[in-house]
Amino acid sequence: MELTGAEIIIRCLQEEEVEYVFGYPGGAVLFIYDALFQQDKVKHILVRHEQAAVHAADGYARSSDQVGVALVTSGPGLTNAVTGIATAYMDSIPMVIISGQVPTYAIGEDAFQEVDAVGITRPCVKHNFLVKDPKDIAPTIKKAFYLARTGRPGPVLVDIPKDVSNQKAHFEYPASVNIRSYHPPGKGDSTQIRHAVQMLLEARRPVVYAGGGVVLADASAQLKELVHLLGAPCTNTLMGLGGYPASDKQFVGMLGMHGTYEANMAMQHCDVLLAVGARFDDRVIGNVEHFAEVPRKIIHIDIDPSSIAKRVKVDLPIVGDLKLVLDELLEVLRNSKQRPDPAGVTAWWQQVDEWRARGGGLRYRNSDEIIKPQFVIEKLHEITGGDAFVASDVGQHQMWTAQYYKFNKPRRWINSGGLGTMGFGLPAAMGVQLINPGATVACVTGEGSIQMNIQELSTCKQFHLPIKVVALNNRYLGMVRQWQEFFHGNRYSESYMDALPDFVKLAEAYGHVGMRIDKPSDVEPALKEAFARKDDLVFMDFRTDPTENVFPMVPGGKGLSEVILAEDL
């Protein structure tokens, strides 16, 4: 069957059972949009800025097990998308981005809206392609989806020149794909797995440190069983939250820069550390030398060998699909006659509980006068039954949400962990809402972050997305202000947000419901009212305490035990 390149692209998306494409039209993708127009299987969500298209596709992927798809035009369409692509890359989110390119004969001539898309995106994609022949479109898109979702997932860009999308070729979607230079890991090494079990059984002070890999591999059930069999404390990274239930008694909270005292101290004093789908990044373990001073044994399970021994030395590496590795590890553990020494486990938990008492878990001083941001998140958790999808932007509000919204299920916590992209929250929430129709979706944001993609309120109106925007508005770029207070002598250089819009009127101007909440006593009623409005997007402008800081805090470059607690100041 002969089809145009554009028709082939749409047929490929249909074959991949793509329900939604997030995009924005333009010159180089006109044929593709024309083909999109003439069918109704693949639905298109028209965003207001290409960055938002990619974040929406990202939120779509994070909150499901699907590959997110974005469609943008050449030149500025592509460059606008780059922040979204880099965000997805840092957090290993499966995504396919289709970008238009100037016609093949114009490439390299500085044509109108021409950029080297493959060159610009190379460092922030898992792989990318420039398709120069319509007959290559189908096999390339097949490869793109395969690469995006297998192995360590990631975004894949397919750049398609305008003439290629208009030329005809025979269409046949490949049934399978084989890339001779790409072999995603499967099972782990059985000998290594048996060694790991032995080390864990002999540990006196084990800790399980689980990251976003557990969520991506859908291995939460395996992780929970393992932690229970070992009787060990379990901590999650920012990306891993929800991968282990926060309400479980063996959960010691998030670790890292704003992690709990007990989680960080347990990391520093354990004798065997089991890292699962986590990468020891700087926001998690702080100073590498300080971290390495402790004579603990590290077992590291990850699908990406380059994540192993990148920042810290590892005693026992296991490369493989987390789910398969954990399944095998559990089987060995279940069949072993040995169990962790109960006396050792008890003594270790006594120590962990002492830290918990010293650090006070998470603590803040509530007020009757001024709204504390942590209080809003606690109430948000309460009113949504802890079961909402929560997309967040980046900054203090992100950390407070990570700390105080106790995620019990994976894929509920949607945030830009690696790249830390302000402006991520609202468009990501759109993707979440689309793939989870009827679900409660909140976007926790700040007055800084929300303004980076606030135009998406218009998209939300067009597509009836009843997201609940929880803006913690403290009139400051809070995290910047916090660092300036701690490390720059209270010189608040450019971190005050002057001339803020009236968010209530702004929400109303976009056709939504706006609420302004100034008093602590109004927090709960406002949230209740907002979440009761099932069909409306409600923008809640919470005027919060501008002086509030995120604690605990391990300052940048310090070790995990050099933590600042709330009462230290």
Next chain:
Amino acid sequence: MRHIISLLMENEAGALSRVAGLFSARGYNIESLTVAPTEDPTLSRMTIVTSGSDAIIEQINKQLNKLVDVAAMMDLSDGDHLERELMLVKVVAQGDAREELKRLTDIFQGRVIDVSERTYTIELTDTCAKLDSFLEAVGHDLILETVRTGASGIGRGDRILKL
């Protein structure tokens, strides 16, 4: 420590820039890089000479392996291997030096491939270290121009990098 890494990669546009980009983005050293298609025109063979601590070299190997276009790779420095680099060097060859340079070229098993009244152009193929010694023996004052290809490497005997 100096390492020679051999790669077999898809002979596609942009493959070279993926490797070069990886080295610059992650701040790895790159001493030389050579690339050309193999007997199988769909594959290119690349030799990279780099240096770094064991941990860095391990990361370089892993990161290269992670590139989708890299089909196979081998750190030649892990075992017996051969390396050769081609150098073309133009030198001032006048007076007594003219005879001396010819002798030096013979000793290093090079060839004079172009002659003018004032110059010799010498071709030399050997290890990188040997080429360095030759240049040192000639002396900076006489060297007009140096062109080096960077090292190409191959395993000894049955050490074969093939798909």
